[in-house]
Amino acid sequence: MKKIITVTLLLACGKFSFGQSNYSKAIGVKFPAGFSVTYKNFVADTKNIEAQATIWNKGFKISGLYEFNFYSFNNADGLAWFVGPGAHIGFWKEEYKTDYNSKIDIGIDGIIGLDYKFKDAPINMSIDWQPSITLIGSAGFAPASGGLAVRYTF
Secondary structure (H helix, E strand, O other): OHHHHHHHHHHHHHHOOOOOOOOOEEEEEEEEOOEEEEEEEEEEOOEEEEEEEEEEOOEEEEEEEEEEEEOOOOOOOOEEEEEEEEEEEEEEOHHHHOOOOOOEEEEEEEEEEEEEEOOOOOEEEEEEEOOEEEEEOOOEEEOOOEEEEEEEEO
16 A cells, blocks of 8 residues: 555656746735735745735735645746645724624635746746635635736845
8 A cells, every 4th residue: 555655646746847936035916806915935946935915895814825836837937836725814994894793804725826937037927816714703715816916026
């Protein structure tokens, strides 16, 4: 059984190319699910943390994500796909606190998307889907988050 698991893991890893990002930090904006300021910081060749501060029509939310990057597009330098877990804390505007029976929401997030770093410019773009589940507060599943991010890399 151990041999089967080992072979399966080796084959699965062979399907993905674990490369290195060609930037270490990036800051920018993300939209249309509100307006976010986003900051990415690579902590390893294929792992980064991302922080987002989002203003939207019903309040303000802060999210933190831990992302795993996969450079598996052989003929597309700078292109990666990523996935990872995270968490958020949100604050409702005064007029929505009664509607949602909550002042503060706390929950977990997931993220999956594509990331592209332009070769000759300090620009990074990504598109992602970021669903979340609120555990404390207005409790529920929010499937419609995510968006397009444009960042300055350094």
